Amino acid sequence: MANGLQVKNLDPKKIKHARADAKYYEMTQRPVEGLIMKLSAPAVISNLVTMAYNLVDTFFIGRLGTAQSGAIGIAFSIMTILQAVGFFFGNGSGNTLARELGKHDEDRAAKLLSIGFFGSVGCGFLITVLGLVTLRPLVSMLGSTETIAPYAIEYLTPLLCAAPFVCASFTMNGLLRYQGQSAYAMVGLVSGAMLNLALAPALIFGLHLGIFGAGLATAICQTVSFGILLYMSRKFSVVSLSYCQFRPNVLLVREILGGGLPSLVRQGAGSIAVTCVNLAANPFGDAAIAGMAIVMRIMLFTNSVIVGLGQGFQPVCGYNYGAGLFPRVKRGYWFCIRMSTSLLVVLAVVLFISAPHLIGVFRSDPVVIAIGAFALRIQCFTCALNGFNMMSNMMQQTIGMTGIASFLALCRLGLFLAPVVLILPHIFGVLGVQMAQSVSDVLSFLVTIPFQRMILRRLQSNSAVRIH
Template identity: 70%
Template structure:
């Protein structure tokens, strides 16, 4: 981690992470595709359920990234014993919180889906889909957290195996449960729950047998300092994902007055953009262990080299994807639901978001770097900006002036606002690592130079 060339190392680590994220997204897209064959109300139920799934991911990412950030730094310092304790506490915490969500969610499920923006016609389908998923909530949270913990140890491939195995099973089970067994949307939820449980079992096995530090729940001995490290490292992820859940709910509420087709169309768009962002997130996840190990070892030049490489690569990849998605937007939406009203809503929203998605490369990689370095306040604030401080109020206010177009525009406006806020904050973080790459140049000009490959390779280490 601290001796190999930075760029090939990041690519080696990010490839399994990208595959894992794409496969996880394929879970959602599989359900969206098959459920879209059942009706518009059922498609809308997926958008409502997305809020709950985001909460479960938030818990998993909180413990996975919170534990993993500290683990990577401790491993960089050669303190494997403390890293093992962090692993045990993070794992037990994620499963316990997942159990709490399962109990509360099942007890309040119908009023909950109505509060999340469901219409009366969508609510029964949302309840049917979410019931088995909530039963499996401890395993869902545990899977996401263990994947993160393996990744921060430099074992991304093992995390990928766990997630891919469950996803492949989901591809087979979903159509059987939905159509062959006649279970409808409940069958889709049941297939997802079973597959997440299988992934959880595989990831536990991988962590026990193959981790750099082995998972042993008996080492779960939390203390104040250890818990503070986990909270500090995981808070940005928790805020980011929780804000995403709130934003999704706000999108559903804002689309509610425009009918089931509007909710269904925006649900499809959110799933498609999640697939696009999964590539970006995977790249950031490949960078984080490199950042953590080298920051812990005070090799700051390697941290900055990896950061700018990831910004360049993420921006270039997102631009290419955006062009393709914008060109094929009607076809993409129609794959999931052929209702003309749904296609019209989704096509315009997709094309608008493609215009600004490239900004998220700089935003996400910067946020990942801040989080891994332990810059909790800055990382948490930026994690909240995109989905919380900007998207949630924008999507609730803008439709009052321009109708449904306000719902479709909200995400892009939020992306631009977050980019503008990230620039000065990230410039300060880069300046703390030493001279060059961010001290004398403004961030926008630096980005342009790095995208063109004309950047300095100044070395600095403490």
């Protein structure tokens, strides 16, 4: 009984400090490889399940028609914007938060946590208002044909209503990960995704809501994920989430902007790139838009494994960089490069062999299958480069190299892909749309090499200075 009373009477602040000290020891003393695998496993599972329920939407909507499948490609641009906002606040606050925890500054970390969360919710409300007011011209601007536009509007309406919860879900997932609490972040995302597996077909076919039911299911499930992640954060985070800590100042906002800008650029450029792909595919008809939309979902599913590995590396990188343990940062980086490249090679072989069957799962239209399968096979030749591209960019972002990280994030999806996908179709026709992503991946790889070499040399110099 005495022990029970003693536990109940413990100061919550002391519990938080003890948890922070234990996490600091784990992140800075345990073997890097095992630590990254431990933290990346929940992130990989979260990403795979999240991507799986995106593919489930694509599968069920594919049963409705080619125009509906094309609408998913249009809606994907909006979803990318919501992710961009969530990642901006999650990574913007989380990168600095991890470094502050590495310096044992829990108070500053708590302020960053609260600013990231409430900032994300506020921006989500703004997207809801602007999106619903401009929805009809918006889907046309994103590349909809006359037949696709009504379905895109149906799908996006409930999703935009849930925008604050969607943005905040991605933010909270990131903030939990950067504190080394990937398992709790996983619970929130996976719960919503699993619910969607049952809810989507029930609304689409059971209640005969069609593509509107798919959008409604996604909105409901994202809201459920938000509620679970909010509970997990208040219960298990290393530092406390509280509105009282929501005290933005110039220095903290600058830190969030610096840490989040690469994510915002990467996701924003991704939205622009998807729009450019849709616009480039538009002259070739609904089948081209639908085929490329399916390919983008499949490649996202593949890359989600690598992103999860990088998400396991980022908190390790942030803690150890903040603590000045630069050799551990480099060791973790090269471990992730080897793992990601090996995984992507294996996945590329599997995708190349099964490309027509995979596209056919989502849409039986032979034209869609022909366009999508060929595009998927082209991307298989270069997707292994993304291990180096992604890991380097995540490391640059986490250690505060904002300018370089933002530029390289822009390169792959904006600076290279957008013009390539708009120029090549004029030369090669639909083949230009199909090969654009691979051309962009190669160019990004070549540009990333000198920047990353410079950063690794600087880490080596800092390590030598600390040793002496």
